Amino acid sequence: MSPTQWDLPVELCCRPMAFVTLTGLDVVYNAVHRAVWDAFCANRRADRVPISFKVLPGDHEYPKCRPKRTSYEWYIPKGILKTGWMNKHLNLVPALVVVFYELDWDEPQWKEKQSECATRVEIVRQSLQGRNTKVAVVLIQKKTPLPPGEDVIASERAAALCNACELSGKSLFVLPHTDHLVGYIIRLENAFYEHAQTYYYTEIRRVKSHKEFLNKTTHQLLFVRHQFKIAFFSELKQDTQNALKNYRTAYNLVHELRAHETNILEIKTMAGFINYKICRLCFQHNTPLDAIAQFRKHIDLCKKKIGSAELSFEHAAWMSKQFQAFGDLFDEAIKLGLTAIQTQNPGFYYQQAAYYAQERKQLAKSLCNHEASIMYPNPDPLETQTGVLDFYGQRSWRQGILSFDLSDPEKEKVGVLAIQLKERNVAHSEIIITLLSNAVAQFKKYKCPRMKSHLMVQMGEEYYYAKDYTKALKLLDYVMCDYRSEGWWTLLTSILTTALKCSYLMAQLKDYITYSLELLGRASTLKDDQKSRIEKNLINVLMNESPDPEPDCDIFAVKTAQKLWADRISLAGSNIFTIGVQDFVPFVQCKAKFHAPSFHVDVPVEFDIYLKADCPHPIRFSKLCVSFNNQEYNQFCVIEEASKANEVLENPTQGKMCLVPGKTRKLLFKFVAKTEDVGKKIEITSVDLALGNETGRCVVLNWQGGGGDAASSQEALQAARSFKRRPKLPDNEVHWDSIIIQASTMIISRVPNISVHLRHEPPALTNEMYCLVVTVQSHEKTQIRDVKLTAGLKPGQDANLTQKTHVTLHGTELCDESYPALLTDIPVGDLHPGEQLEKMLYVRCGTVGSRMFLVYVSYLINITAEEKEIVCKCHKDETVTIETVFPFDVAVKFVSTKFEHLERVYADIPFLLMTDLLSASPWALTVVSSELQLAPSMTTVDQLESQVDNVVLQTGESASECFCLRCPSLGNVEGGVATGHYIISWKRTSAMENIPVIRTVITLPHVIVENIPLHVNADLPSFGRVRESLPVKYHLQNKTDFVQDVEISVEPSDAFMFSGLKQVQAISCGVYVDTKLRPRDGELYLWFL
């Protein structure tokens, strides 16, 4: 965009830098000069002194200095600030002119060169006549200078040169053209900078000196002007603190000026300039709050200074610019490191600027609506002789006139007209949109999403006014969802209304339909008459006709649009639009609900589709189809207008395709699920409702899943929270809110009509062939086929159980490890109605504990559902938990032949092994036989035949056996000697004949065998008779390998008498009988008592 009247001048916005001109440099042809110039101006970084350099010829004409005024008494200023002044001091009048001259100290033709240099200096001085501009000379030398004081010739010649050029020693510099050029240049420019500062200091003093001549009545403008100049020079001097102080004074002075309609623009312009400078310096001084405070003050002071009512748009334009400029300053400061916050960021200023730009547009629209016949005045009153104004903010047709009375009202009128006509050509929308988009960028940065959306709406609306409907629609469409998701229906409706206009004017069918759908819906806050109009238009569009234009549209745009619509019609053939509703709130609501969360495969799946229209008039739809995750069902769930009496419809009345506003319509659908889908989920993936027909235009509303649009989840939540009692409705009607979407259902297998019984006698006994009788009886009305039985250990239990459980159908043989824990799919044939079959299963459990057994019966049956023959697979299962217990406990003990308990047995001495079998089974057990298998280390004393053959044991009864054994001497065996195994063959008493006998092997305990040296065996008769002799036999046996001395003493008891031959000897038995026992020999002693 080219700069407009309202843009701030460049010279105001730049950072003022000391202006220094360099003369005598031939930067085009002289390489050395070029290098010097480059060192001055190339890559100037921030650490270099702020000087703006310019190369000028030595005889350059500088602006003429006006003769000094001796008295201000008769001087009346014509304006505040001349338009050229700032530029003059920035770019035209230097603070210092530097004369470059190539001259070495040992120059042979010194005199000539010296005078040439002096001439050059003189020429420069001439053209600067009257100004305080400093002059300096730089000698470009080929040789490196000697340290100061050593070169006598140099100091002499330098003094002479200064003298010739009338220069002070401080203004003569030497620039050796050597390797360290940049270093020299930096030193040079620092020196220049000092000179420049001195210059600006004197300038400030000079301007200040005028002050005393001024008086407050006639020189009010000069107060401002001088103050501004002092501040500006201070800035050039880089004295920003003083500059700020002076600008503040100037700002106050501006507002002290007598304001009138004729000069208000000038005052505002200058106030704007000074305000800009103040804000800029405040930001520069890192006092942003001061800047903001100043700006607020500025706006408050100027807001009401509208000026001429006919040109009030100028005020708006100016205000807009003030905000924009401040926004720019703020933004610039942020880029330099300032941090802004959410509530104080440049966005607000751009936004306000945009508002004023909008106001400007409004004012311009009302003030500049001249007839087309009114021509732009000729001659142009806005033209000036120079092409620019003399003073900032003045009217071109009355420059320099300070009188508040309009000397020439006619001229004024023409001038105003010219401005008004010019304003008409301003691209207001463009300005507004630029400002808004600036603001959008800022608000995006400062976490203001809603503000951003709002500004985008405004941008969209501005694009609409600017007739750029595509862009408008794009923006509006983008932000709509924000308002929709937060439920700000009023705002959404307003945006939609604009969007509808845009889509109408562009004849965008799909958009037009979409916006209409939503504007008719429940989220729209439009009045009924508006809705009614939109619905009529929508119906027209669906019937392939043109809609009526939207209200308040531009007449010309409407004409174009009507043509576009007409074209659309001629092109029409099959216009089908599918619109997904999940992102907006259309006027038809849909909810799908399966009647149950699951259906048996033999009953038809039933569900309802509920529809409700929110539009003002009844609307007819042409087709409704429901799609499922299994697409095979889609064909059963279609309602079409053309289709004849449809049995899936609940009440096939005439109005079935017609939605009455506010009434909930229920449509019932039924279909038979496929048998493959048993165990699967049937899901409604989408519901499609077609409005219009394919001959005209057709809109398909597509609900994902079981219905619901952008607003329904919140509504459902709200309805769930509500405890409002709903008024009672007639039976066939329902409350919309009370319908809860159920978009999926499970298909489960048919309920089996058979009975499965298990007969058995728990608990099971370890290792027995436990009999489980399964009885299956059919209660079906028809024959069932393919009955299969799966039985055994229920999967999913402890893995060890699987190893220790075996199932078989054949009870006659014992099953071993190779038998499975679960028998699957045992075919058992077909069953007629009422028929029953029995199957015996044998389970062998190797360990005690409880187990779960599963009996699962499956079969096929033919069923007729909804006049369709289907084959259903049914199954029934039974689970039973069976405890396994030990059938009996076996206790074993060792006793002596006298039935005395033995801790250990003695080698070669017979002992008894007693077994005790205690039945733990609740059922009677038959011990078929028992067997003692002796270890090789044991020998039997007599026969080992079983003593418990065919003994029946009831619960708690026990069967004992006794075996006489002997253990030959084996020496000392650690841990005892193995005894052998005790094997019991048993079965349940109740078990059938053919059930095999179970052999339970019990390992007998080890026994410790001890060798003894002497064994005494007493042989006593079992009884004696009184007065009869009782022969007593003692058998002594030496078990050792050595001869043993044995002493035997017999102490008779008082109850007996001795008799017989041995008596004497026996009597002398007080004396010991000494005898020798030979090894391994027994000796028999006999006494008669």
Place this chain on the structure above:
Amino acid sequence: MAVCIAVIAKENYPLYIRSTPTENELKFHYMVHTSLDVVDEKISAMGKALVDQRELYLGLLYPTEDYKVYGYVTNSKVKFVMVVDSSNTALRDNEIRSMFRKLHNSYTDVMCNPFYNPGDRIHPGGPYFLCPYPVQVGPTSCVRSSPGGPYSCVRSSPAGPLITW
């Protein structure tokens, strides 16, 4: 006097919004809506503060050229937004605070009304909001302890069970 008053639900949709003058209603709607940016930010900033120390009054949300927008948030995250004319210098912070407190009381009254379903939009001039007299809705009625006072439940005795509404 505020030029616009709004009650915003926890989920940020408007429960009640009313402005005077009514002709530029939309502008105020936008103003209230955009102010939620600042409210959200302020709420998230004070999220860590202890509940009992939390200040409900959020202060000035943002100034525009012509209006000042103030905010207030209840403990249940219902927001109140009030727009005041910038030129109205009579309304200082204290006045705004007390206006918010009154608004909060009125809102509490609405919530106490058994016929109001929390989360429903409060219709201007409807039966729930800022109405001076007990309202007959259906077979039962709400009872206020005094005209203009809050709705209250009637108890048979001061400590007795709640018997009726």
